[in-house]
Amino acid sequence: MPRAKKRITRLPFYQWLAIELSLIALLSFGWSFENRLAGYSAFIGGLIYVIPNAYFAHRMFRFEGARQARLVVGNMFRAESIKLALTAVFFAAVFILIEPIHVSALLFTFAVMVALSPLLRWFIRPQPQR
Amino acid sequence: MEMVFIAAALIIGLGALGAGIGFGLLGGKLLESTARQPELGNQLQTKAFIMAGLLDAVPMIGVGIAMYLIFVVAG
Numbered sequence: 727m728p729r730a731k732k733r734i735t736r737l738p739f740y741q742w743l744a745i746e747l748s749l750i751a752l753l754s755f756g757w758s759f760e761n762r763l764a765g766y767s768a769f770i771g772g773l774i775y776v777i778p779n780a781y782f783a784h785r786m787f788r789f790e791g792a793r794q795a796r797l798v799v800g801n802m803f804r805a806e807s808i809k810l811a812l813t814a815v816f817f818a819a820v821f822i823l824i825e826p827i828h829v830s831a832l833l834f835t836f837a838v839m840v841a842l843s844p845l846l847r848w849f850i851r852p853q854p855q856r
Numbered sequence: 857m858e859m860v861f862i863a864a865a866l867i868i869g870l871g872a873l874g875a876g877i878g879f880g881l882l883g884g885k886l887l888e889s890t891a892r893q894p895e896l897g898n899q900l901q902t903k904a905f906i907m908a909g910l911l912d913a914v915p916m917i918g919v920g921i922a923m924y925l926i927f928v929v930a931g
Contacts, residue, residue, distance in 0.1 A: 775916070786905055792894030798901055799883040806879055806912060810872070813916055817923035821931070829928060833920055840916050844909040851902055 737787050738850050739780075745846060746776050746839065753838060757831045767828035770820055771835035778812040779843065781805065860930040864922040871915035878911040 750772030758765025785805035789797040820827060886904045890897045 774920075782908075783905070786908070787901075790898055790901060792890050792897035795887055795890040795897060799887055802883060802886075802904065802908065803879060806875065806908065809912070810875070810915060810919060814868075814919050814923060817920055818927060821923060821927035829924060833924065836920050837917055840913045844906065844913065847906045847909045851906065 737783065739783065741850055742783070742846065743776070743780060745850070746772070746779075746843075749839065749842065750776065750835065753835045757828075757835070760831070761828075763826060764828040764831040767831040768835040770824070770827075771832035772839050774813060774816045774820065774832075775836050775839040775843070777816070778809040781812065782809045857930055860925050864925040864930075867918045867922040867925075871918035875912055875915040879908070882907055882911065 750769055753772060754765045754769040757768040782805045785808070786798070786802050788801055820832070882904055886900055889900050893900075
C-alpha cells in the first residue's frame with residue numbers, strides 16, 4: 727500500500743451518519759405531529775445539512791500526517807467552500823423545485839443539526855490508529 | 857423588494873468573510889503547530905476538524921436564511 731494512502735486516523739464516518747440520520751428521523755417524527763408536510767420538510771432540512779457535511783469530513787481526511795500538512799490545509803479550505811456552495815444549491819433547489827414546503831420545519835431542523843454537529847464531533851472524534 | 861436582495865447579499869457576504877478569516881487563522885495555526893510538533897499532526901488535524909464545525913455554523917445558518925429571503929420572500 728502506498729504511504730499516502732495509509733490511514734493514520736480512523737474516521738467514525740458511518741457512526742456519525744447513523745447518529746445524524748437518527749436525529750433527523752427523530753426531529754421529522756416530532757414535526758410530523760403538526761402535519762405530514764412538516765415531517766418531510768424537516769427530513770429534507772436535515773439532509774441539506776448532512777450531505778455537504780459528509781463531503782467535508784470525507785475531503786478533510788483524504789490526506790493525513792505532518793508530511794502532508796499543506797495538502798490537509800488546502801483540502802480543508804476547498805472542502806469548506808464546496809460545502810457552503812452545496813448548501814446554497816440544495817436550499818435553492820428545495821425552494822424552487824419542492825412545492826409545497828413547510829419553511830419553519832425545514833429551517834428549524836437545519837439549524838438544530840448545525841448547532842448539534844460540533845457537539846457530536848466532540849463526543850465521537852476520529853481515533854488515532856496507533 | 858431590492859432591499860431583500862441586499863439583505864441576502866450582506867448575510868452571505870459577511871458570513872463568508874467571517875468564515876474566510878476564521879479558516880485562514882485555523883489553517884495557519886494548524887500548519888504552524890504541525891511544523892513545531894510533527895508527531896501530533898493527526899491529533900491536531902482532528903482538533904482542527906472539530907473547530908471547523910464550530911466555525912462554519914453561523915455562515916451555514918446565514919446561507920439558509922439568505923436562500924429563504926431570495927427564493928421565498930422575494931420569489
